[in-house]
Each structure stands twice: as structure tokens, then as C-alpha cells.
Amino acid sequence: MNYISIGDMAQSYQMRRHNVELQKHLVRLSEELTSGRKTDLAEALSGDFKVLAGIERSLETLAAFEVAGSEAALFAESLQRALENVETMTTDLAPALLVAGTNGGKTHVDTSAGDARQKLHSVVSALNTQVADRYLLSGAATDAKPLAGAQDILDALIVAASGQTTASGVEAAVASWFDAPSGAGGFLDVIYGGSGQGLAPFRTAPGSEARLDVTAADPALRDLLEGFALGALLAEGVLSGHTAERATLVRRSGETLIAANSDLAALRARIGSVEGHIADAQARNAAEISALTIARNAITAADPYETASALEAIQGQLETLYTLTARLSRLSLADVLR
Numbered sequence: 001m002n003y004i005s006i007g008d009m010a011q012s013y014q015m016r017r018h019n020v021e022l023q024k025h026l027v028r029l030s031e032e033l034t035s036g037r038k039t040d041l042a043e044a045l046s047g048d049f050k051v052l053a054g055i056e057r058s059l060e061t062l063a064a065f066e067v068a069g070s071e072a073a074l075f076a077e078s079l080q081r082a083l084e085n086v087e088t089m090t091t092d093l094a095p096a097l098l099v100a101g102t103n104g105g106k107t108h109v110d111t112s113a114g115d116a117r118q119k120l121h122s123v124v125s126a127l128n129t130q131v132a133d134r135y136l137l138s139g140a141a142t143d144a145k146p147l148a149g150a151q152d153i154l155d156a157l158i159v160a161a162s163g164q165t166t167a168s169g170v171e172a173a174v175a176s177w178f179d180a181p182s183g184a185g186g187f188l189d190v191i192y193g194g195s196g197q198g199l200a201p202f203r204t205a206p207g208s209e210a211r212l213d214v215t216a217a218d219p220a221l222r223d224l225l226e227g228f229a230l231g232a233l234l235a236e237g238v239l240s241g242h243t244a245e246r247a248t249l250v251r252r253s254g255e256t257l258i259a260a261n262s263d264l265a266a267l268r269a270r271i272g273s274v275e276g277h278i279a280d281a282q283a284r285n286a287a288e289i290s291a292l293t294i295a296r297n298a299i300t301a302a303d304p305y306e307t308a309s310a311l312e313a314i315q316g317q318l319e320t321l322y323t324l325t326a327r328l329s330r331l332s333l334a335d336v337l338r
Contacts, residue, residue: 055296062289065205069282071132072202072210076275078131079212083268085126087261089119090224094257097231101251106243109234109250116231116253121150123228127216137216138194146194146216154236156190157229161238167248170238171230178226187225192217204281210274220263227256 093116100112124147127137134142147153161173180186182196198213231253239246 052296052299055292055299059289059292059296061206062285062292065203065285066282066289068202069204069210069278069285072204072212072278073275073282074131075134075136075202076210076212076271076278078129079136079214080268080271080275082126082129082136083264083271086123086224087264087268089123089126090227090257090261090264093119093228093231094254094261097250097254097257101247101249101254104244104247106246109243109246112250113231113234113246116228116250117150117154117235120153120225120228120232123225124150124153127221135194137214137221139199139213139215139217140197141193141195142199144193144195146192148191148193150232153187153191153225153229154232157233158236158238161233165239165242165245167239167245167252170233170249171252174226174230174233178222178229187222188217202278204278205285208277208281210278210281212271212274214267214271218267220260220267223256223260224264227253227260230256 093112096115097112100108128145128147129136135144135146138144138146157174157177160177161170164170164173177186180188182188192215194215194217196217198211198215201209201211201213204210231250234246234250239249
């Protein structure tokens with residue numbers, strides 16, 4: 001019988017090669033078991049990465065939409081909160097102005113006028129709210145303050161209403177100033193510092209946009225400021241000495257606020273519908289992200305049971321190799337000839 005044998009050095013090299021291969025498999029399986037992901041995706045996918053690349057691209061796109069959706073939700077929520085504060089102040093002040101105007105008492109009128117001036121400052125501050133260094137009501141110019149100070153409004157109105165001695169005259173001058181178009185020296189030129197263009201829509205989902213283009217120049221907000229300003233002007237000395245006309249103007253201030261408050265409620269309802277649209281888009285994005293993540297895991301995840309079984313088999317093979325190596329290292333010519 002013929003035997004084929006290999007030399008000691010060749011055998012040593014062969015043992016080392018087996019050891020390296022087994023160690024490499026051991027490291028790979030250990031990594032897969034701890035990470036839960038296949039280390040050799042090319043082998044797992046047979047070299048076809050089209051499906052996995054498509055899933056990854058969709059997940060990256062949805063992640064961007066998720067960020068935009070969160071930003072839109074924060075913007076809308078902050079806008080609602082600011083307008084809610086304004087609505088609360090309007091609801092508190094309007095009845096008091098109507099009562100003061102009906103009773104006509106000087107003290108009552110003066111007190112209500114002072115309250116209107118204080119609340120005008122608070123309303124302007126609320127409309128100038130910033131979120132993440134962006135003004136909510138400046139339209140596209142989010143870095144520009146939408147409204148100058150409340151005192152700037154009153155100073156401009158005092159000039160506009162100068163010479164008026166009746167409540168109707170003051171009211172007409174104030175309305176004309178607030179409603180003046182750009183270039184006429186009214187509210188839009190003197191007080192409003194934002195952009196004439198609304199804020200660009202937020203892309204909240206594929207094919208879906210959230211439009212929050214409300215600005216401080218919106219007619220509903222201008223009417224509201226007009227109502228506050230009519231009462232506040234009395235605290236600035238307008239119609240001084242004309243008790244009956246002052247009572248009439250404070251009543252008109254309350255009536256204007258009540259009418260403007262209805263428009264403000266409609267504006268908040270419009271923003272609320274956009275909030276619902278944003279929430280729906282976020283829910284759709286979350287569902288799609290979840291489905292795509294499951295699909296990606298089905299491709300890239302390493303089965304823990306199979307991996308553990310393979311790891312156990314590799315360990316057994318390594319132990320066998322070490323045993324054979326140890327036995328072969330003890331062989332010698334003397335033992336054979338003995």
C-alpha cells in the first residue's frame with residue numbers, strides 16, 4: 001500500500017492556516033452575535049444591493065421629513081400659544097371697555113384706558129414671540145422683528161389723530177392708519193418689520209406640505225391691534241377734556257375688540273387644521289419608517305440561534321485543532337522506532 005505524506009514544516013503551515021481560518025470565522029460570528037447584524041452583506045445579498053440601497057434611501061428621506069415635521073409642529077404650537085395669550089387678553093379687556101363706555105364715568109374710562117394701554121404692550125410682546133431664533137409672525141423674514149414697540153404705535157397714532165375732537169374722527173384716523181397700503185405711511189410702513197411674503201411651506205411628508213404663512217400684518221391681527229390702540233390712546237391724552245367723546249371711544253374700542261376676536265378665533269382654527277395635517281403626516285412617516293426598518297432588519301439581521309450554533313461549532317473545531325496540534329507536536333522518530 002502506498003502512502004502520501006507531507007513534511008513537518010508543510011504540516012505546520014497547514015495547521016496554522018486552519019487556525020487562522022477558524023479564528024476569522026470565530027471573530028465574524030462573535031461580532032454578528034453581539035451586533036445582531038450580518039458582517040458580510042455582499043454574501044448575504046449575493047452581491048445585489050439594489051433593494052437594501054432603496055430601503056436606506058427611503059429611510060434617510062423620511063428622517064429629513066421627520067425633522068421638518070417636528071420643526072413645523074413646534075412652530076405651529078408656539079404660534080397657537082402666542083395667539084391664545086392675545087385672545088385671553090382680548091376677552092378680559094373687551095367687556096370692561098364696553099361697561100366703561102356705557103357708564104361714562106371719568107374714573108372708569110380712565111382706568112379702562114390705562115388697562116388697554118398696558119395690554120397693548122403685552123399683545124405686541126406676544127406677537128413678537130421667537131422660537132429657535134425665528135420670529136413667528138414675520139413671514140419669510142424670520143430674522144426680522146415683526147412689530148415695533150407698542151409705544152411706537154401710539155406715538156404714530158397720536159400724530160395721525162391730531163386735531164380730532166370727536167370719537168368718530170379719532171376712530172376714522174386710526175382705522176385709516178392701520179388699513180393704509182404699503183407706501184402710504186401707515187402701519188405697514190412704520191410698525192410692521194416682517195416680509196410681505198409668507199413663510200415657505202414645511203415639507204412634512206412626500207407630496208405633503210404644511211403652510212403657516214400668517215404674519216403680524218394679517219387683517220385679523222391689525223384689527224385687534226386697532227381695538228387695543230383705540231382704548232390706549234385715551235391714556236395718552238387723546239380727546240382730553242371731552243368726557244362724553246372719551247366714553248364713546250372707549251366703547252368703540254371694546255366693540256372693535258369683540259369683532260376682531262371672532263376673526264382671531266377663525267385664524268386660530270385655520271392654524272389648528274394645519275396642526276392636524278402635520279400630526280397626520282408625522283403618523284404616516286412613523287408608520288413607514290417602522291415598516292422599512294423591519295424590512296431592512298430582515299435583510300441585514302443575523303439570526304441569533306443560527307449564529308450561536310455556528311459559533312459553538314467553530315469553537316469545537318478549534319478545540320479539535322488544538323488537540324491535534326498538541327498530539328502531533330509530541331511525535332518523534334524515537335517514538336516511532338521504539
